[in-house]
Amino acid sequence: MTTEYTLTYFDARGSGETIRLILAYVGAKWKEVRIPFDENTGAIIPEDIKTKMLFDQAPLLEFEGRRLVQSLAISRFLARRYNLAGKDEYESAECDQIVDACRDIYVMFVAFFREKDETKRKEGMETTTKTCKDRYFSKFNEILQKNGDFLVNNNFTTGPPSG
Numbered sequence: 001m002t003t004e005y006t007l008t009y010f011d012a013r014g015s016g017e018t019i020r021l022i023l024a025y026v027g028a029k030w031k032e033v034r035i036p037f038d039e040n041t042g043a044i045i046p047e048d049i050k051t052k053m054l055f056d057q058a059p060l061l062e063f064e065g066r067r068l069v070q071s072l073a074i075s076r077f078l079a080r081r082y083n084l085a086g087k088d089e090y091e092s093a094e095c096d097q098i099v100d101a102c103r104d105i106y107v108m109f110v111a112f113f114r115e116k117d118e119t120k121r122k123e124g125m126e127t128t129t130k131t132c133k134d135r136y137f138s139k140f141n142e143i144l145q146k147n148g149d150f151l152v153n154n155n156f157t158t159g160p161p162s163g
């Protein structure tokens with residue numbers, strides 16, 4: 001029987017988008033609960049939904065009577081399940097080092113996402129952008145040039161299912 005997934009996240013890309021992209025890429029059957037997202041009030045999760053979330057935060061993936069939270073745990077689970085997480089342990093770890101670098105970038109920018117003080121926000125964004133360019137984007141570019149559009153090896157990272 002085909003697994004049907006339910007993804008609960010805000011009506012925004014944020015930490016839910018990678019999960020959506022994987023589900024779409026593998027042709028999974030899934031529906032979404034999109035919690036309204038308000039730029040001013042921020043993200044408020046209704047109590048009846050929050051009780052389903054292990055750490056009171058979205059995203060939440062439900063399937064086969066199970067629940068999972070933490071966006072990277074969900075993404076890695078799906079990647080392993082659908083054979084996208086690398087052909088061996090090393091390639092899988094190479095995927096992880098890129099994913100974790102992307103998470104570092106995300107975390108750095110999120111720190112300024114809701115900064116109300118315009119000057120602090122601008123300074124923070126400038127410093128962060130420079131750090132990201134020097135530390136990450138320059139390296140990503142080097143890898144992409146070497147590998148021809150792929151961040152790990154020179155093709156999609158497929159491998160045996162985890163079983």
Ligand SMILES: N[C@@H](CCC(=O)N[C@@H](CS)C(=O)NCC(=O)O)C(=O)O
Pocket residue numbers: 014015043044045056057058059069070071072
């Ligand atoms: N490390 C967690 C972070 C989860 C997180 O920060 N979720 C935010 C939305 S991106 C949230 O649920 N905020 C509402 C709240 O904390 O009440 C993940 O990657 O899933």
